[in-house]
Amino acid sequence: xxxxxxxKLILPLCGHIDSNNSAQVESELNEKIAGAGQASLVLDASxxxxxxxxxxxxxxxxKKNNPDLCIINVSSEVYxxxxxxxxTEMMKVEKAYRVVSVEGCEEIGRGANGTIYRIDQDNVVxxxxxxxxxxxxxxxxxxxxxxxxxxxxxxxSYDVVRVGDSYGSVFELLNASSFSKILAREPxxxxxxxxxxxxxxxxxxxxxVPDGKLPDMREKALDxxxxxxxxxxxxxxxxxxxxxxxxxxxxxxxHGDYHTKNVELQNDEVxxxxxxxxxxxxxxxxxxxxxNSFIGFSEYDNDVILKFQGFDHNTGRLFWRRALSAxxxxxxxxxxxxxxxxxxxxxYMRLIxxxxxxxxxxxxxxxxxxxxxxxxxxxxxDKIDTLTFNANExxxxxxxxxxxxxxxFVDEHLQAADCPQRAKMQIxxxxxxxxxxxxxYAYRPDKGNAAVRVEISEAPVTVTVTFLDHGxxxxxxxxxxxxxxxxxxxxxxxxxxxxMTKKLMDGVEYEYKDGQNILKLKKNL
Numbered sequence: 001x002x003x004x005x006x007x008k009l010i011l012p013l014c015g016h017i018d019s020n021n022s023a024q025v026e027s028e029l030n031e032k033i034a035g036a037g038q039a040s041l042v043l044d045a046s047x048x049x050x051x052x053x054x055x056x057x058x059x060x061x062x063k064k065n066n067p068d069l070c071i072i073n074v075s076s077e078v079y080x081x082x083x084x085x086x087x088t089e090m091m092k093v094e095k096a097y098r099v100v101s102v103e104g105c106e107e108i109g110r111g112a113n114g115t116i117y118r119i120d121q122d123n124v125v126x127x128x129x130x131x132x133x134x135x136x137x138x139x140x141x142x143x144x145x146x147x148x149x150x151x152x153x154x155x156x157s158y159d160v161v162r163v164g165d166s167y168g169s170v171f172e173l174l175n176a177s178s179f180s181k182i183l184a185r186e187p188x189x190x191x192x193x194x195x196x197x198x199x200x201x202x203x204x205x206x207x208x209v210p211d212g213k214l215p216d217m218r219e220k221a222l223d224x225x226x227x228x229x230x231x232x233x234x235x236x237x238x239x240x241x242x243x244x245x246x247x248x249x250x251x252x253x254x255h256g257d258y259h260t261k262n263v264e265l266q267n268d269e270v271x272x273x274x275x276x277x278x279x280x281x282x283x284x285x286x287x288x289x290x291x292n293s294f295i296g297f298s299e300y301d302n303d304v305i306l307k308f309q310g311f312d313h314n315t316g317r318l319f320w321r322r323a324l325s326a327x328x329x330x331x332x333x334x335x336x337x338x339x340x341x342x343x344x345x346x347x348y349m350r351l352i353x354x355x356x357x358x359x360x361x362x363x364x365x366x367x368x369x370x371x372x373x374x375x376x377x378x379x380x381x382d383k384i385d386t387l388t389f390n391a392n393e394x395x396x397x398x399x400x401x402x403x404x405x406x407x408x409f410v411d412e413h414l415q416a417a418d419c420p421q422r423a424k425m426q427i428x429x430x431x432x433x434x435x436x437x438x439x440x441y442a443y444r445p446d447k448g449n450a451a452v453r454v455e456i457s458e459a460p461v462t463v464t465v466t467f468l469d470h471g472x473x474x475x476x477x478x479x480x481x482x483x484x485x486x487x488x489x490x491x492x493x494x495x496x497x498x499x500m501t502k503k504l505m506d507g508v509e510y511e512y513k514d515g516q517n518i519l520k521l522k523k524n525l
């Protein structure tokens with residue numbers, strides 16, 4: 001029986017098509033095609049057992065009148081005939097796929113485009129929501145191969161199968177366990193999972209993708225922000241769009257659906273799966289959906305995460321913070337909160353659009369959920385002016401009580417660079433002298449913020465600590481060095497801080513640019 005699917009007309013070919021019945025078959029096919037309008041013709045050969053040259057001539061005439069004609073579900077025997085006669089070169093011919101059942105199989109992952117099941121000890125299958133998913137499967141296999149070539153450990157589909165009315169990709173994942181399952185089964189491994197999860201994420205985000213190989217996540221985020229303009233109070237939608245527009249283009253890789261169900265441990269190797277959302281873009285477009293996976297989705301109903309990830313809401317919150325800390329390389333609460341709030345903006349706009357598009361906001365619980373996300377989004381838009389961030393920089397009020405936080409932040413980066421103890425002490429002294437100098441003079445008598453940035457470069461290994469403030473222009477290097485040969489009675493009080501800094505560091509630079517005092521300290525390790 002023929003099927004009409006949107007713009008396609010699917011006609012079955014059955015039994016034998018030979019010299020005895022080819023004319024009748026052709027007549028019946030043309031009759032059905034005549035009433036189908038402009039639909040593309042698809043011949044379903046799942047029940048075709050035999051075809052002779054007479055049958056091939058029927059297909060050839062159909063092809064001449066229907067340039068987009070393709071043949072699907074072709075048996076190996078019939079495919080051999082079509083291949084040897086060149087038909088596979090002149091039209092799209094797809095072999096029949098083996099049939100796999102997922103009834104009773106363990107569900108190990110569920111995403112926007114499909115669900116992953118374990119079909120036996122060695123293999124899993126991703127079943128696509130889209131019934132006409134062959135193009136989706138082709139895309140995912142291509143991007144997964146690209147990721148593997150670029151150094152991202154991932155499973156590659158080795159087979160395409162039929163699953164019910166749709167298709168699936170089969171992957172070998174021998175005795176693999178998702179991080180979600182590990183967290184649910186062995187909560188004592190949370191810190192280990194967070195570190196490995198963050199290490200994989202940094203590897204992904206550190207991978208440069210050749211131009212044009214993957215879609216740009218920024219464009220998808222812009223579509224989402226523009227959609228939200230009609231669902232936010234006046235002015236907030238415009239600000240949301242402008243925030244997304246201001247995020248720079250970035251050709252580094254983004255997974256697009258990075259959560260603990262899509263990270264697997266197989267034989268002590270961490271693997272990334274579910275690659276159909278692979279993109280390029282700025283990291284905040286990854287962190288937003290990540291926040292949703294661990295907190296956002298279950299913020300109103302805390303039981304949601306248990307159904308999705310297999311662990312509770314508190315575990316999700318703790319894991320998110322530990323993984324974010326490992327990813328940014330800091331335990332500084334100010335920095336973690338800054339990046340989290342920016343991720344929440346991206347996350348909430350996605351959640352609200354999803355709720356509206358799927359009609360969830362028409363239910364009582366869905367409406368309350370959307371109202372919560374909208375309230376949180378508006379509060380964030382009131383205080384955040386950029387979605388970009390620098391993991392190596394903190395900004396805080398220039399007041400003496402914040403010195404310990406500055407030094408702890410700098411020391412985290414020094415520890416990561418295996419900084420020798422003597423150099424660490426020298427850098428700590430210089431940091432104290434400069435920060436206290438800013439707190440004392442930059443904004444007096446008012447108050448203001450200072451930013452502290454730490455950068456580590458190679459060959460030779462050099463630490464650069466940069467201080468930025470918007471206080472009164474002041475070049476501390478312009479002041480003459482004190483005469484340290486004078487006696488205590490002859491010497492002036494003060495002036496030693498900058499002098500010590502210049503002596504302890506391998507380089508000190510100052511400039512006033514774009515309304516900022518910028519002072520750089522450099523130390524070779």
